[in-house]
Amino acid sequence: MGRKRKEGDSSEEPKKKSKKEEPEASAPSTDWTASSDAKSKDGRPWNMKIVSWNINGIRAWIKKNGHEYVRKENPDIICFQEIKCAEDKLPPECSIPDYYPYWLTADKEGYAGTGILSKTKPLSIKYGLGIEEHDNEGRAITAEYEKFYLVTSYVPNSGRGLVRLNYRTKEWDEAFREYLLGLEEKKPVILCGDLNVAHKAIDLANPKSNYNKTPGYTQAEIDGLSKLLDKGFVDSFRHLYPDVTGAYSFWTYMGNARSKNVGWRLDYFLISKKLLPSLCDSLIRKEVMGSDHCPIALLLAV
Amino acid sequence: MGRKRKEGDSSEEPKKKSKKEEPEASAPSTDWTASSDAKSKDGRPWNMKIVSWNINGIRAWIKKNGHEYVRKENPDIICFQEIKCAEDKLPPECSIPDYYPYWLTADKEGYAGTGILSKTKPLSIKYGLGIEEHDNEGRAITAEYEKFYLVTSYVPNSGRGLVRLNYRTKEWDEAFREYLLGLEEKKPVILCGDLNVAHKAIDLANPKSNYNKTPGYTQAEIDGLSKLLDKGFVDSFRHLYPDVTGAYSFWTYMGNARSKNVGWRLDYFLISKKLLPSLCDSLIRKEVMGSDHCPIALLLAV
DNA sequence: CATCTGATG
DNA sequence: CATCAGATG
Numbered sequence: 001m002g003r004k005r006k007e008g009d010s011s012e013e014p015k016k017k018s019k020k021e022e023p024e025a026s027a028p029s030t031d032w033t034a035s036s037d038a039k040s041k042d043g044r045p046w047n048m049k050i051v052s053w054n055i056n057g058i059r060a061w062i063k064k065n066g067h068e069y070v071r072k073e074n075p076d077i078i079c080f081q082e083i084k085c086a087e088d089k090l091p092p093e094c095s096i097p098d099y100y101p102y103w104l105t106a107d108k109e110g111y112a113g114t115g116i117l118s119k120t121k122p123l124s125i126k127y128g129l130g131i132e133e134h135d136n137e138g139r140a141i142t143a144e145y146e147k148f149y150l151v152t153s154y155v156p157n158s159g160r161g162l163v164r165l166n167y168r169t170k171e172w173d174e175a176f177r178e179y180l181l182g183l184e185e186k187k188p189v190i191l192c193g194d195l196n197v198a199h200k201a202i203d204l205a206n207p208k209s210n211y212n213k214t215p216g217y218t219q220a221e222i223d224g225l226s227k228l229l230d231k232g233f234v235d236s237f238r239h240l241y242p243d244v245t246g247a248y249s250f251w252t253y254m255g256n257a258r259s260k261n262v263g264w265r266l267d268y269f270l271i272s273k274k275l276l277p278s279l280c281d282s283l284i285r286k287e288v289m290g291s292d293h294c295p296i297a298l299l300l301a302v
Numbered sequence: 303m304g305r306k307r308k309e310g311d312s313s314e315e316p317k318k319k320s321k322k323e324e325p326e327a328s329a330p331s332t333d334w335t336a337s338s339d340a341k342s343k344d345g346r347p348w349n350m351k352i353v354s355w356n357i358n359g360i361r362a363w364i365k366k367n368g369h370e371y372v373r374k375e376n377p378d379i380i381c382f383q384e385i386k387c388a389e390d391k392l393p394p395e396c397s398i399p400d401y402y403p404y405w406l407t408a409d410k411e412g413y414a415g416t417g418i419l420s421k422t423k424p425l426s427i428k429y430g431l432g433i434e435e436h437d438n439e440g441r442a443i444t445a446e447y448e449k450f451y452l453v454t455s456y457v458p459n460s461g462r463g464l465v466r467l468n469y470r471t472k473e474w475d476e477a478f479r480e481y482l483l484g485l486e487e488k489k490p491v492i493l494c495g496d497l498n499v500a501h502k503a504i505d506l507a508n509p510k511s512n513y514n515k516t517p518g519y520t521q522a523e524i525d526g527l528s529k530l531l532d533k534g535f536v537d538s539f540r541h542l543y544p545d546v547t548g549a550y551s552f553w554t555y556m557g558n559a560r561s562k563n564v565g566w567r568l569d570y571f572l573i574s575k576k577l578l579p580s581l582c583d584s585l586i587r588k589e590v591m592g593s594d595h596c597p598i599a600l601l602l603a604v
Numbered sequence: 605c606a607t608c609t610g611a612t613g
Numbered sequence: 614c615a616t617c618a619g620a621t622g
Contacts, residue, residue: 056606056608060606060608084608085608108609110609111620111621157621159622160620215622253605253622291606291607292606292607292622358613358616359615359616362615362617410618413617459612461613462611462613498613517613554613554614555613557614559614593616
């Protein structure tokens with residue numbers, strides 16, 4: 001994106017923390033307001049930051065001052081899931097200065113919906129997958145940039161009692177995978193968003209009690225994500241931090257789960273293997289409040 | 303009720319305000335926390351206080367500390383309208399010490415509903431009118447005391463677009479009037495509650511623009527109340543304060559109506575003519591917050 | 605436990 | 614501009 005490396009407001013100040021050169025063995029920084037000196041494997045500093053956040057209702061999020069986070073994080077691109085708002089009801093605060101906005105809403109009012117704010121104008125924007133039966137819930141936006149496609153998605157939840165597990169795994173997951181693989185034939189792909197699945201036991205606090213019972217940790221959902229990883233996508237966070245435990249991006253509002261860190265890693269940056277040389281860091285902003293999910297951030301040297 | 307005259311916490315202290323002997327000409331006191339030395343026409347001090355309040359949801363009202371008002375006002379009986387709560391969901395705080403509780407809820411959850419708290423145990427309690435078609439919305443409770451029946455009611459609103467005006471006036475008002483007149487054959491009656499009508503132009507801020515348009519000020523609704531007054535009931539507030547303007551008990555939450563006193567007098571104490579010698583005062587507690595209605599109070603020497 | 609809508613006032 | 618319920622997560 002041609003930007004100089006800069007994170008938040010503190011890029012010109014001396015670094016307060018030094019980061020290990022091999023982040024694989026260390027837990028991710030917990031101080032998201034500190035700047036990062038993450039580099040790609042071949043030593044290039046990051047020059048692009050992408051954020052993804054399931055904000056659980058953009059109108060509620062604005063009231064809780066979600067804006068302040070965007071200002072401080074200062075990403076090049078931020079992707080939202082669950083905006084829960086018709087486009088004509090988006091409050092004016094949704095137009096953040098310096099960002100081009102792109103919104104996709106569900107037919108059903110106040111349900112699901114995604115959005116992208118981008119400092120540079122994408123080469124193209126595509127709403128949905130181009131498949132009618134999957135395109136009425138506002139679940140995916142694709143922004144094309146010079147060197148990659150960025151897809152943000154709010155993957156369908158399998159629902160209480162797993163009533164929608166079949167749709168989710170047999171229809172959506174299949175169609176979405178085809179869509180992503182089709183894109184990848186043209187350019188590398190970055191997929192971010194709430195994929196509504198914890199991939200492995202390490203990715204949720206209570207794997208045993210939830211396995212095949214709770215939406216987000218059934219074998220069919222796990223397999224859906226595995227297939228994507230088999231086809232050349234990389235789970236950027238787990239790639240960098242294979243053994244880090246307790247790294248979650250979602251905590252139910254019930255029972256004080258967040259304060260006890262009884263959570264799930266449902267939010268991901270999956271990247272095409274070809275982008276691995278550009279990967280500098282993949283971060284979980286677990287301190288940031290404003291939703292039952294926290295934001296996640298991807299640092300790239302592109 | 304055999305109680306000594308006592309209002310709030312200050313009955314033993316010297317009176318701070320002297321009240322005119324002929325209250326007809328004066329506006330009602332605005333300081334509801336001051337004690338009242340109101341007397342009946344024949345000079346007997348009041349010894350019984352009844353309060354009526356449309357609280358617009360008892361659970362919300364409790365969160366807003368509605369309790370504190372009850373403690374300070376310290377009525378012998380308090381009647382509630384629009385409790386909006388199934389009986390088994392009433393929070394424990396609804397059981398106020400020293401009061402016998404009586405609740406009547408609508409079949410439809412969270413809709414309408416009435417209640418009575420009484421320091422002395424009524425001789426009898428009757429729920430509804432005894433007419434099936436009018437008894438599924440929790441709109442009336444009758445408590446029998448030695449010297450009178452107390453009926454509290456949340457009269458059906460005629461609805462947006464006056465869709466329910468016919469039911470309200472041709473069915474409910476008729477049946478309710480018959481019910482009240484039936485009671486009165488036995489004992490004097492006190493009717494209190496949200497009658498959902500402003501009787502005359504003086505009883506609402508914008509009579510012209512609302513007449514025959516807005517529920518609560520159509521001719522049919524007005525006539526319903528007039529018929530009751532023709533049959534021997536007295537509007538206790540207007541009887542005492544025939545010319546007082548701006549005396550309202552309801553203000554829509556919209557457009558800061560309350561701070562501008564753009565309101566309606568929808569809440570009443572109607573009393574049988576026979577009770578006029580006992581009437582000491584009829585008050586509107588317009589400073590008391592916690593609902594879009596304020597409480598009203600009746601002082602009697604019985 | 606929180607977000608929405610939609611009914612109701 | 615409030616209350617509530619019910620859907621959804």
